[in-house]
Amino acid sequence: MKWRLAFLLALALPDLPLDPFRGGLAASFWHPLGVDDLGRDALLRLLLAGARSVGFASACALLALGLALFLAWHGRRWRGALSALRSLPPVLFLLPLAAAAGGIGATALLLLLGLLLAPHLEPPLRVKLDAFRQSPAWAAERTLGATPASTLRRWAPWGLAQAAVLFPSAWLGALWGEATLSTLGLGPGPDHDSLGRLLLEHLPRLATDPSPLGWGALILVLALAWSASGSASPKCE
Amino acid sequence: MRPMVQGAAIWLVALVLAWSLPGALWRPIPPPPFPTHALLPAGLAVSILALAAPLLAWLGGPRLASRRSLALLEAPPDLLWAGALLACWPASWGPPGQVGWLVAFLAAALPGEVRWLSAALPGEMPFPVAWGPEVVRRARRLALARLTTRWLAARLPIWLTASLVLERLLGVPGLGMDWMDRVVGRDRVGLAAWVAALALLWLLSRPLDAEAVS
Numbered sequence: 214m215k216w217r218l219a220f221l222l223a224l225a226l227p228d229l230p231l232d233p234f235r236g237g238l239a240a241s242f243w244h245p246l247g248v249d250d251l252g253r254d255a256l257l258r259l260l261l262a263g264a265r266s267v268g269f270a271s272a273c274a275l276l277a278l279g280l281a282l283f284l285a286w287h288g289r290r291w292r293g294a295l296s297a298l299r300s301l302p303p304v305l306f307l308l309p310l311a312a313a314a315g316g317i318g319a320t321a322l323l324l325l326l327g328l329l330l331a332p333h334l335e336p337p338l339r340v341k342l343d344a345f346r347q348s349p350a351w352a353a354e355r356t357l358g359a360t361p362a363s364t365l366r367r368w369a370p371w372g373l374a375q376a377a378v379l380f381p382s383a384w385l386g387a388l389w390g391e392a393t394l395s396t397l398g399l400g401p402g403p404d405h406d407s408l409g410r411l412l413l414e415h416l417p418r419l420a421t422d423p424s425p426l427g428w429g430a431l432i433l434v435l436a437l438a439w440s441a442s443g444s445a446s447p448k449c450e
Numbered sequence: 451m452r453p454m455v456q457g458a459a460i461w462l463v464a465l466v467l468a469w470s471l472p473g474a475l476w477r478p479i480p481p482p483p484f485p486t487h488a489l490l491p492a493g494l495a496v497s498i499l500a501l502a503a504p505l506l507a508w509l510g511g512p513r514l515a516s517r518r519s520l521a522l523l524e525a526p527p528d529l530l531w532a533g534a535l536l537a538c539w540p541a542s543w544g545p546p547g548q549v550g551w552l553v554a555f556l557a558a559a560l561p562g563e564v565r566w567l568s569a570a571l572p573g574e575m576p577f578p579v580a581w582g583p584e585v586v587r588r589a590r591r592l593a594l595a596r597l598t599t600r601w602l603a604a605r606l607p608i609w610l611t612a613s614l615v616l617e618r619l620l621g622v623p624g625l626g627m628d629w630m631d632r633v634v635g636r637d638r639v640g641l642a643a644w645v646a647a648l649a650l651l652w653l654l655s656r657p658l659d660a661e662a663v664s
Contacts, residue, residue, distance in 0.1 A: 292453045293453025293460075294457060294459070297457035297652055301607060302607050302610075304615070305610060305611040309634065312630055312634045385525075389527040389529075393527065397619070416533050419533070419537040420538070420541055428537070434533075435526055439525055439526075442521045
């Protein structure tokens with residue numbers, strides 16, 4: 214979880230400088246993957262886009278997990294409503310919405326993905342919190358008249374540890390949600406460089422004009438998928 | 451009963467939203483025709499998936515759920531399969547078309563579904579393993595027969611999403627694109643029909659949800 218959270222800093226990194234007069238250079242010693250059409254070093258761009266995608270997904274997963282914790286604790290009465298919300302995959306909802314609106318900005322996408330992923334993370338969290346709620350420790354807290362603040366102070370680390378187990382699933386859901394929208398040209402604009410954006414630019418010509426940047430983006434997507442495959446439960450599509 | 455009412459209320463709100471979808475096209479055009487040509491490939495894909503996934507889960511049993519190789523196959527997103535297909539498809543063969551879509555769809559969906567079904571199968575140690583392989587096979591068959599209908603209802607929206615992504619990337623119009631086109635084209639009646647179909651799938655998958663909670 215920690216290495217993914219470190220990538221939140223990548224969201225604050227500046228864009229690479231453009232130099233269109235030096236664009237389209239082949240691979241060389243100084244530019245191992247070449248230079249893209251706008252004069253940016255392809256390797257640097259790949260690393261920056263990957264880091265930003267990971268950072269964006271981490272921010273989104275944090276938001277989704279926070280909401281899921283809230284729903285798991287307070288949303289017992291709304292179990293039926295949450296079940297209905299879970300039955301619609303986030304991307305199936307977001308793609309037509311983005312197409313109708315002509316694209317979604319990065320902040321709006323972060324909020325929407327967080328909102329849509331939270332109901333999917335709520336059931337496993339609820340199972341863990343329910344076990345705690347029915348435990349003697351919780352009953353003792355209430356009987357002895359502990360204040361909500363003291364209860365929160367004592368049990369928040371435990372609750373966060375339970376939520377952290379679900380972080381890889383939330384992270385993968387957010388990562389693929391953003392990548393899918395961007396690859397289909399419906400994600401945030403060109404100012405939000407990401408893996409999806411690279412795939413949007415390079416996938417259509419990968420068969421006829423194979424660029425190292427396109428292949429690099431595909432390999433990075435595979436590496437990120439496999440990095441979480443051991444710890445993530447079913448995909449939150 | 452109350453969860454059912456709440457869920458029905460959510461779908462009712464979705465239906466009302468679909469019916470009163472805001473916005474209008476600059477130049478109104480008739481709604482796109484339903485892609486009947488895509489029904490056969492979609493039916494074929496769902497049939498293959500509905501036969502192959504339970505068969506593999508029956509052969510492999512609950513152990514498959516923890517198999518590392520299956521997890522690695524399940525992990526990549528749908529877009530990676532489409533991207534890999536586009537990158538490896540010889541240009542001289544023309545566009546990938548429906549065959550490419552079917553291959554990418556099965557590659558994207560099958561590992562995840564086999565793992566999903568295997569994870570849903572009950573444990574086999576110490577029983578029914580102690581009673582012999584024939585009983586194990588029968589227990590798996592009964593569990594899968596009980597699961598299959600609700601598994602299909604619960605997973606169809608996921609497959610529609612995968613189909614939509616692959617259709618857009620491979621340029622093959624199909625059912626996923628139809629759902630999207632109705633929103634973009636502000637076809638409120640068609641969209642309401644889609645929402646009603648998704649609500650029906652939710653209703654059919656409900657017992658599964660209830661069992662998972664208990």
